[in-house]
Amino acid sequence: MRKTGPHNGQGRKHPHPEVKSSPWVSSRARRVFDCGLAGTALLLLLPVVALCWIAVRCTSSGPVFFKQRRMGSNGREFELYKFRSMRWQRTFTGPSHTVHNDLRITPVGRLLRRYKLDELPQFWNVLKGDMSLVGPRPKLPQHEMLHMPYRPGLTGQATLAFRHEERMLMEVPGHDVVGFYEAVVKPIKAELDIRYMERATFVNDVSVLARTLVRCLHCSVDARRELRELMWKHAPEHLGRLAPPRFAIPATTTLRPQTFVPELTDEFAGDMDDAA
Structure with missing residues (x-):
C-alpha cells in the first residue's frame, strides 16, 4: 500500500505524499454541479433546516450553529458550520474528543448526529466555495497532513467506508484505540480519499452522493465485518489488534452498555468538534 500518512505502523515518519487529482475535480463543470445541487438541497430541505434550528434553540442554551476553522484547498483556512449538538460551555474542561454516550451531547444533538442533520449547514460552505x-473531510489546520490542491467535501470515499466508525472501534481493545486509530484508520482514510480524487468523475460523484443518502437513512450494519474487510484490503498486518469475537455469551448474562469508548470520527485527536 502506498504510504499516505506521516506514520507507518512502526511510527516512522514519511514525507507528505504527492497529491494529484483528476481533471474533473478542478473543472468548472464540477463547481456548477456542486452549486446547483447544494442550492437545490438547501431549498428543498429548508423546512428540515428550520425544524433543526428550532429544536436546537428551544432545547439547550447557547448558539444554534457551531463554527470552527478548518483547512481547505491549497492551505486556505475557512469557517465550517454545523448545528450545535453538544451543551454549550464558555470554557471547555472536558475530554478533547466525544465519546460513546457522551453526556455533553444533547438529546436533540444525538438525533441530529445519527442522521447527519447537523451537517446540513455545510451546504452553505459548498455555495461559498469552501467545500465540494x-x-x-476537512480537518483542523494543525491536524491536516496533506496539502490538498482540491476542496474538502461533505462526504467522500473514506466517509462512507467509516460511516459507523464508533461501532467499528468498539471492536478494538480499549487500551489500543488511540494507537489503532493513528496507525490504521487514518492511513486507510487518506489512501481511500487520495485514490478517489485521482480517479474522480461526474458519475463517481453522483454514486458517492447516492450511497451517502442511503447510509444516512439505513443505520443497521455489521461494523465488525466492514472493519475486517477494510483491514484485509489495506492493513492486513494489523488484524491481530482486533478484540476476539464475542461468541457464546450465556443467556443469563446481562450486557451493560459500553460507555466512554472514543467516538473517533474524522474530528478526533483534539479537534473539539462541537465541543463549544
Whole structure:
C-alpha cells in the first residue's frame, strides 16, 4: 500500500505524499454541479433546516450553529458550520474528543448526529466555495497532513467506508484505540480519499452522493465485518489488534452498555468538534 500518512505502523515518519487529482475535480463543470445541487438541497430541505434550528434553540442554551476553522484547498483556512449538538460551555474542561454516550451531547444533538442533520449547514460552505459535495473531510489546520490542491467535501470515499466508525472501534481493545486509530484508520482514510480524487468523475460523484443518502437513512450494519474487510484490503498486518469475537455469551448474562469508548470520527485527536 502506498504510504499516505506521516506514520507507518512502526511510527516512522514519511514525507507528505504527492497529491494529484483528476481533471474533473478542478473543472468548472464540477463547481456548477456542486452549486446547483447544494442550492437545490438547501431549498428543498429548508423546512428540515428550520425544524433543526428550532429544536436546537428551544432545547439547550447557547448558539444554534457551531463554527470552527478548518483547512481547505491549497492551505486556505475557512469557517465550517454545523448545528450545535453538544451543551454549550464558555470554557471547555472536558475530554478533547466525544465519546460513546457522551453526556455533553444533547438529546436533540444525538438525533441530529445519527442522521447527519447537523451537517446540513455545510451546504452553505459548498455555495461559498469552501467545500465540494465530494472530497476528504476537512480537518483542523494543525491536524491536516496533506496539502490538498482540491476542496474538502461533505462526504467522500473514506466517509462512507467509516460511516459507523464508533461501532467499528468498539471492536478494538480499549487500551489500543488511540494507537489503532493513528496507525490504521487514518492511513486507510487518506489512501481511500487520495485514490478517489485521482480517479474522480461526474458519475463517481453522483454514486458517492447516492450511497451517502442511503447510509444516512439505513443505520443497521455489521461494523465488525466492514472493519475486517477494510483491514484485509489495506492493513492486513494489523488484524491481530482486533478484540476476539464475542461468541457464546450465556443467556443469563446481562450486557451493560459500553460507555466512554472514543467516538473517533474524522474530528478526533483534539479537534473539539462541537465541543463549544
